[in-house]
Amino acid sequence: MEPYSDQHISDATRRFLARPRRMLIGGEWCEAVDGGTLEVIDPATGAAFTRVPAGGAEDIDRAVAAARRAFESGDWPKMRPVDRERLLLRFADLIEANAQELAEIEALDNGKPVVMARLVDVALVVDFLRYMAGWATKIEGATMDVSVPLMRDRELFGFTRREPVGVVGAIIPWNFPLLMAAWKVAPALASGCTMVLKPAEETPLTALRFAELAKEAGYPAGVFNVVTGHGHTAGAALAGHKGIEKVAFTGSTEIGKLVGKAALDNMTRVSLELGGKSPVIVLDDADPAAAAAGAAQAIFFNQGQVCTAGSRLFVHKSRFDEVVEGLAGIAAGMKLGPGIDPATQVGPLVSAVQQQRVLGYIRSGYEEGARAAAGGEPARVGAGGGYFVQPTVLVDTRDDMKVVREEIFGPVVVAMPYEDLDEVARRANDTPYGLAASIWSNDLSRVHRLIPRIKAGTVWVNCHNILDNAMPFGGYKQSGIGREMGRAVLDLYTESKSVIMAL
Numbered sequence: 102m103e104p105y106s107d108q109h110i111s112d113a114t115r116r117f118l119a120r121p122r123r124m125l126i127g128g129e130w131c132e133a134v135d136g137g138t139l140e141v142i143d144p145a146t147g148a149a150f151t152r153v154p155a156g157g158a159e160d161i162d163r164a165v166a167a168a169r170r171a172f173e174s175g176d177w178p179k180m181r182p183v184d185r186e187r188l189l190l191r192f193a194d195l196i197e198a199n200a201q202e203l204a205e206i207e208a209l210d211n212g213k214p215v216v217m218a219r220l221v222d223v224a225l226v227v228d229f230l231r232y233m234a235g236w237a238t239k240i241e242g243a244t245m246d247v248s249v250p251l252m253r254d255r256e257l258f259g260f261t262r263r264e265p266v267g268v269v270g271a272i273i274p275w276n277f278p279l280l281m282a283a284w285k286v287a288p289a290l291a292s293g294c295t296m297v298l299k300p301a302e303e304t305p306l307t308a309l310r311f312a313e314l315a316k317e318a319g320y321p322a323g324v325f326n327v328v329t330g331h332g333h334t335a336g337a338a339l340a341g342h343k344g345i346e347k348v349a350f351t352g353s354t355e356i357g358k359l360v361g362k363a364a365l366d367n368m369t370r371v372s373l374e375l376g377g378k379s380p381v382i383v384l385d386d387a388d389p390a391a392a393a394a395g396a397a398q399a400i401f402f403n404q405g406q407v408c409t410a411g412s413r414l415f416v417h418k419s420r421f422d423e424v425v426e427g428l429a430g431i432a433a434g435m436k437l438g439p440g441i442d443p444a445t446q447v448g449p450l451v452s453a454v455q456q457q458r459v460l461g462y463i464r465s466g467y468e469e470g471a472r473a474a475a476g477g478e479p480a481r482v483g484a485g486g487g488y489f490v491q492p493t494v495l496v497d498t499r500d501d502m503k504v505v506r507e508e509i510f511g512p513v514v515v516a517m518p519y520e521d522l523d524e525v526a527r528r529a530n531d532t533p534y535g536l537a538a539s540i541w542s543n544d545l546s547r548v549h550r551l552i553p554r555i556k557a558g559t560v561w562v563n564c565h566n567i568l569d570n571a572m573p574f575g576g577y578k579q580s581g582i583g584r585e586m587g588r589a590v591l592d593l594y595t596e597s598k599s600v601i602m603a604l
């Protein structure tokens with residue numbers, strides 16, 4: 102059970118892979134109650150290289166009980182905000198100190214290029230933990246002068262407090278395993294919640310390394326628990342658990358709806374960050390070469406397995422041929438390889454299922470009359486067996502085709518010409534999703550007029566896929582409910598309590 106090629110694997114990663122992999126529940130390393138395990142597959146070869154516990158409903162019960170105990174008793178509820186800040190800073194330092202190992206584990210597990218895992222995923226995680234550590238001491242309520250008609254003769258005083266929401270269940274996807282874990286863990290721990298994290302079955306490894314580092318940072322037993330396992334077992338048990346106060350989910354819109362309904366049955370607070378079909382809109386004044394490079398980054402970053410991927414490219418008809426030619430040239434020149442190889446620009450997709458899903462979409466595009474200006478095929482890399490798909494640019498599409506309407510979640514963009522702003526605003530919004538969009542132009546007034554017309558949680562101008570800790574992130578329409586990051590995320594992890602005192 103060896104991963105693709107071990108020449109690029111550091112000793113630290115080797116040591117991690119050599120340790121038994123167990124779940125962290127109540128501060129203890131545990132197997133699944135029923136002893137079940139699941140294989141971890143190297144997407145660059147298709148070979149299994151290790152196993153993790155396949156936790157189920159009973160394991161989720163144990164983890165929720167541990168998180169409940171830690172929330173209500175022991176050291177954690179006694180910690181001052183400044184103590185939570187320091188703990189989170191220490192956790193961030195440990196992640197930074199182990200950045201290369203985490204990036205390598207992510208590359209082996211997910212297939213993503215290790216250089217990106219280090220410079221994007223792990224770097225963002227460290228910054229986000231530090232950013233949220235700062236919020237631990239800045240969670241505040243307000244005081245109110247109240248005027249109650251029936252109590253004119255009494256002096257009244259009103260104030261609000263923000264309290265940690267309680268035990269959080271976090272269910273995360275496989276495209277940015279460590280970063281999505283951090284997006285849930287950091288605000289939960291900054292706010293004083295305790296939590297159970299369920300990573301995706303395809304990519305459980307960095308969550309387990311994350312758990313080791315959380316323990317090393319000094320989090321009391323039960324504050325942070327990780328249960329690895331399948332979505333329909335462990336995930337469903339967590340989403341519908343009566344013992345938690347909040348579910349934080351990132352994943353597909355289809356599963357997000359199930360999770361949301363399960364949560365609502367218990368009136369569990371829920372935030373959902375779901376799918377997208379984000380438009381990239383190139384106006385006629387844009388530099389075609391810059392727009393082509395931007396469009397390539399928008400769709401091919403992380404093999405297109407990004408909820409904000411710029412998967413619908415709208416180019417003004419006067420620039421269409423130039424931009425598509427530039428984009429197709431970039432796509433054809435990208436270096437495919439295993440994620441663990443530092444020279445790789447495009448890695449494999451995460452799984453055989455995902456590769457087949459993406460190839461199925463490309464086939465459906467051909468059947469409906471689309472043509473590939475670049476790519477359009479699986480790719481063979483090394484000895485074969487990996488889940489590679491060529492970076493693909495589809496043209497000659499119609500707006501009712503599946504490849505235009507549905508989220509592909511792979512390195513496939515549909516490029517479409519348009520004539521005027523009204524038309525492109527209408528077509529850009531003609532989707533059930535509303536996560537993000539980008540506009541490429543230096544014409545300030547047209548850009549400003551377009552921004553309010555685009556129904557999306559994030560609009561980028563002359564860039565795409567750029568996230569900042571201070572900027573709220575989330576979706577309009579079927580792309581989700583709630584905003585993560587920035588000050589806004591605190592609302593998801595705290596309850597507001599109103600206090601009125603008669604003096």
Ligand code: ADP
Pocket residue numbers: 272273274275299300301302330331332333335336337338340351352353354356357359360
């Ligand atoms: P994708 O389609 O991209 O694989 P999913 O939405 O299926 O994404 O998965 C995101 C997360 O949701 C994963 O951790 C997965 O295990 C989990 N999951 C899948 N099915 C369910 C379910 N029925 N209930 C709760 N979680 C689930």
